[in-house]
Amino acid sequence: xxxxxxxxxxxxxxFHKQRRWLPRLRKRNGDERKPVVAVDRIxxxxxxxxxFGVLGPNGSGKSTLVRLIATLLLPDGGSVTLFGHDVERxxxxxxxxxxxxxxxxxxxxxxxxxxxxxxxxxxxGLDASSARREIVAILSRFDxxxxxxxxxxxxxxxxxxxxxAIARALxxxxxxxxxxxxxxxLDPRSKREVQAVVKELRDQQGTTILLTTHxxxxxxxxxxxxxxxDAGKVxxxxxxxxxxxxxxxxxxxxxxxxxxxxxLTGKKLVENGKE
Amino acid sequence: MISIASQQIRASYAFVERNAYLVKRYWSWEIVWLxxxxxxxxxxxxxxxGMEQIGGQEVDGRFLVLxxxxxxxxxxxxxxxxxxxxxxxxxxxxxxxxxYTLMAPIRRLTHMMGQTIFAVxxxxxxxxxxxxxxxxxxxxxxxxxxxxxxxxVLLSGSLSFVGIGIVGSILPLLFPERGSxxxxxxxxxxxxxxxxxxxVEVLPMFLQHMAVVSPATYVLRGVRAxxxxxxxxxxxxxxxxxxxxxxxxxxxxxxxxxxxxERYAKRTGKxxxxx
Numbered sequence: 001x002x003x004x005x006x007x008x009x010x011x012x013x014x015f016h017k018q019r020r021w022l023p024r025l026r027k028r029n030g031d032e033r034k035p036v037v038a039v040d041r042i043x044x045x046x047x048x049x050x051x052f053g054v055l056g057p058n059g060s061g062k063s064t065l066v067r068l069i070a071t072l073l074l075p076d077g078g079s080v081t082l083f084g085h086d087v088e089r090x091x092x093x094x095x096x097x098x099x100x101x102x103x104x105x106x107x108x109x110x111x112x113x114x115x116x117x118x119x120x121x122x123x124x125g126l127d128a129s130s131a132r133r134e135i136v137a138i139l140s141r142f143d144x145x146x147x148x149x150x151x152x153x154x155x156x157x158x159x160x161x162x163x164x165a166i167a168r169a170l171x172x173x174x175x176x177x178x179x180x181x182x183x184x185x186l187d188p189r190s191k192r193e194v195q196a197v198v199k200e201l202r203d204q205q206g207t208t209i210l211l212t213t214h215x216x217x218x219x220x221x222x223x224x225x226x227x228x229x230d231a232g233k234v235x236x237x238x239x240x241x242x243x244x245x246x247x248x249x250x251x252x253x254x255x256x257x258x259x260x261x262x263x264l265t266g267k268k269l270v271e272n273g274k275e
Numbered sequence: 276m277i278s279i280a281s282q283q284i285r286a287s288y289a290f291v292e293r294n295a296y297l298v299k300r301y302w303s304w305e306i307v308w309l310x311x312x313x314x315x316x317x318x319x320x321x322x323x324x325g326m327e328q329i330g331g332q333e334v335d336g337r338f339l340v341l342x343x344x345x346x347x348x349x350x351x352x353x354x355x356x357x358x359x360x361x362x363x364x365x366x367x368x369x370x371x372x373x374x375y376t377l378m379a380p381i382r383r384l385t386h387m388m389g390q391t392i393f394a395v396x397x398x399x400x401x402x403x404x405x406x407x408x409x410x411x412x413x414x415x416x417x418x419x420x421x422x423x424x425x426x427x428v429l430l431s432g433s434l435s436f437v438g439i440g441i442v443g444s445i446l447p448l449l450f451p452e453r454g455s456x457x458x459x460x461x462x463x464x465x466x467x468x469x470x471x472x473x474x475v476e477v478l479p480m481f482l483q484h485m486a487v488v489s490p491a492t493y494v495l496r497g498v499r500a501x502x503x504x505x506x507x508x509x510x511x512x513x514x515x516x517x518x519x520x521x522x523x524x525x526x527x528x529x530x531x532x533x534x535x536x537e538r539y540a541k542r543t544g545k546x547x548x549x550x
Contacts, residue, residue: 125281
């Protein structure tokens with residue numbers, strides 16, 4: 001298998017606001033149809049078995065990047081490949097290699113975790129009887145009680161639902177796991193459990209992981225390398241130690257990843273605040 | 276090659292099983308929907324019994340009731356198929372699972388095949404229950420009816436409604452907010468021109484031309500001939516082949532349109548409404 005798991009080359013994604021149909025309305029409402037550049041010609045490689053973090057403020061393009069890799073969006077420029085398969089030209093080959101956990105646990109809420117995960121397992125061509133056993137094993141690992149496995153998901157807390165979402169991704173044993181803010185909304189204990197699973201996946205199954213997060217501690221603890229995105233661009237990419245070295249210590253304490261994040265993206269935040 | 280085919284078949288069953296689970300979990304809604312449908316069918320059918328009093332002239336009430344019963348049952352069956360197929364997108368938009376399903380390594384044909392198998396089974400059972408109630412209440416004698424012939428005509432018409440449903444399912448994909456409601460226009464137009472409750476000949480000429488391309492026109496004529504006159508397969512064939520041809524034409528056209536719409540949605544970011 002290729003050493004490079006994910007290759008993003010000059011990837012570009014722009015969204016256009018919906019144009020009003022009537023010219024009079026366009027004029028009256030000042031519809032200038034300004035495009036929003038969500039991902040602005042970014043390039044990076046993720047090595048096989050690497051945990052690659054992506055940090056960035058809200059609206060910086062992290063989720064768009066994840067969707068481009070997950071074949072849920074088509075790039076407007078550049079290319080994205082997974083183990084040599086282009087996301088636009090060979091989506092099925094890419095889809096067989098990946099799974100994704102998004103910030104909102106998207107499920108059929110009336111169905112139970114077992115029913116939802118069985119649906120997921122069948123979509124990925126897994127055998128139902130072995131999938132059933134594995135679902136129970138993975139969910140038990142996340143401290144989900146056996147009786148809850150068969151109750152509607154809507155009766156679970158958001159944190160528990162997120163655990164089920166992670167279990168669903170693990171079930172298909174993806175070569176590349178895309179985690180889009182997977183621990184948002186989880187309590188500290190659940191966060192640690194998820195983080196332990198992420199590490200274990202890489203160490204024991206050789207899974208390549210791309211993780212977006214707002215949690216600097218999490219990024220520091222898990223990621224081999226971290227890219228910081230701002231306004232659709234990668235403004236820094238290095239190991240956590242390398243990133244910390246970019247910003248000199250202040251107030252007599254060592255630089256944290258949060259200092260780096262604020263130094264590289266904070267100016268924009270202040271500017272936005274003035275508007 | 277064989278493993279990919281078996282994976283696709285398994286994946287197809289995922290939709291059958293998932294929909295069965297949804298029906299089970301929403302059982303109270305199903306009962307309400309069934310009660311509504313029975314009441315609806317009965318109230319249309321009673322028009323047949325009331326015609327003599329309404330018009331003040333002698334009419335064959337029994338024949339009229341049968342005419343309307345067939346219309347209401349066939350229409351219920353075909354529209355159920357249509358809505359289950361168009362729900363392929365709107366249901367997942369409602370639940371928020373659309374990205375998860377469209378990211379899975381399955382072909383759209385597989386996706387639609389699973390949805391179609393479930394739609395046909397569900398619609399058959401649902402319509403069968405309404406038929407049972409109607410037969411008891413109106414004391415309908417089906418001893419001379421060609422039930423097998425009626426079923427063959429219904430199944431041949433199902434194909435074309437699957438094709439039309441696939442085309443209709445594009446609307447929720449392209450218009451996230453109101454696409455689902457737009458599909459009602461298609462079904463309402465077919466209801467108007469297909470002779471569900473009246474002969475097509477009473478329509479203005481331009482609507483009669485539209486009736487020629489509506490598969491429901493042939494299905495209704497065929498089922499009426501089979502149930503009311505006990506027509507054999509040879510006499511039903513002129514109604515079966517046009518419905519089949521429309522189905523054979525609309526399914527690939529629908530799949531092609533769906534593929535283009537999916538590509539457009541992925542290009543413009545319409546799969547997900549924010550984030």
